[in-house]
Amino acid sequence: MAKIQMTTPLVEMDGDEMTRILWKMIKDELILPFVDLKAEYYDLGLPERERTKDQVTLDASYAAKKYGVAVKCATITPNAQRVTEYNLSQMWKSPNGTIRSILDGTVFRAPIMIDSIKPNVRSWEKPITIARHAYGDVYKNTEFRIPCPGKAELLFTGEDGTELRETVYDFECPGVLQGMYNKDTSIDSFARSCFEYALSVKQDLWFSTKDTISKKYDHRFKDIFQEIYDNEYKDRFEAAGITYFYTLIDDAVARVIRSKGGFIWACKNYDGDVMSDMVSTAFGSLAMMTSVLVSPDGNYEYEAAHGTVTRHYYRYLKGEETSTNPVATIFAWSGALRKRGEKDGLNDLMAFADKLEAAVIKTLDDGIMTKDLSGLVSEGYKSTPVNSLDFIKAIRERLEA
Ligand code: NAP
Ligand code: MG
DSSP: OOOBOOSSOEEEEEOOHHHHHHHHHHIIIIITTTBOOOEEEEEOSHHHHHHTTTHHHHHHHHHHHHHSEEEEOOOOOOOHHHHHHTTOSSOOOOHHHHHHHHHTOEEEEEEOOOTTSOOSSTTOOSOEEEEEOOSSGGGGOEEEEEOSSEEEEEEEEOTTSOEEEEEEEEESSOEEEEEOOOOHHHHHHHHHHHHHHHHHHTOEEEEEEOTTTSTTHHHHHHHHHHHHIIIIIHHHHHHHTOOEEEEEHHHHHHHHHHSOOOEEEEEOHHHHHHHHHHHHHHHSOGGGEEEEEEOTTSOEEEEESSOOOHHHHHHHHTTOOOOOOOHHHHHHHHHHHHHHHHHHTOHHHHHHHHHHHHHHHHHHHTTEEOHHHHTTOOTTOOOEEOOHHHHHHHHHHHHHO
């Protein structure tokens, strides 16, 4: 069989631990036999980040910006324990943080649904994608423990001499105080990434904040989204048959629970942090959650939402067989290949991505799955737990068929 051809490379970012093992199995069994892969390879595994003083992460990020499509394996974000374990010269920054700061995007997370695993919310028939603004707010706050009675003020001193000052509270007793910020430019990119993504997947976009209470801060988010929508996206949304809908966060929560799913829910940083864990848990499993970073100028970086599955890796190193779920990582590959095909006008490549995903779903529908999923299957459906390689081989059989 002739392999499917590519014209432009995609950026391949390898990673760590168990997901690095899965990465190779996926490439060997499901990608390389079918696609004449053009990839610019960057090894973001921790030993290579250490060897290159993290230059490899910067190089990979700029390559993603250059080529527009990247696929990334999960990577270790070092903490003190990892510094000892890997004998690191520094506690290198989170690769995802570095990539995000260079591409400046928004992360979209969507669950992969199968018939045999029902969401905990009975009305949900289609996936709900959470778009989380990953900049500022409480994650970049300045806070005090107020030790004694006194006056707390908010002060802004402009470079042009503007001065804004207001009393926050006259403390009559000890308490707590917090300051936080966001930037128009970042909210603007967030909005554009959401509109672009909604168009690319042809799904309605919801956005929610608490602008009735936060009349300047949250209201600014609402206004920026509305202005960009009205001026630049309204016609394109109408042509695509999708809608943009703003509502208060508490109203959104109620509507999401009553909904059938099948839309994108854009959230401010904190709301997105909390709501994405709620939504993903209600859909079933972290191992079935896909994640894509979309930059405002249309670059895409695909990955799985989970980490490097360290506990399984330590068992693997001891020679034990593991049943680690590769589905979200396979979908990162299919997402990247489909996007590469779309950008380069390669119908065969796009069709291959569809077939690869269909083969995964068929395998799961046939009851062949990893252990994390077999425990979640509803009554009346069969499930046969297998190890990672046997699962990937079962997908390959269906893909070949
Ligand atoms: P994790 O790798 O997501 O794994 C947490 C637990 O979730 C696992 O022990 C496993 O549970 C289950 N799990 C997750 N993915 C699974 C899969 N594909 N198949 C089967 N079970 C799965 O999170 P972590 O252990 O907190 O983090 C490990 C490392 O990953 C850390 O060094 C962290 O820095 C990194 N990390 C990277 C990313 C990223 O690159 N995007 C994201 C998050 C974390 P059981 O052990 O009960 O089977
Ligand atoms: Mg969280």
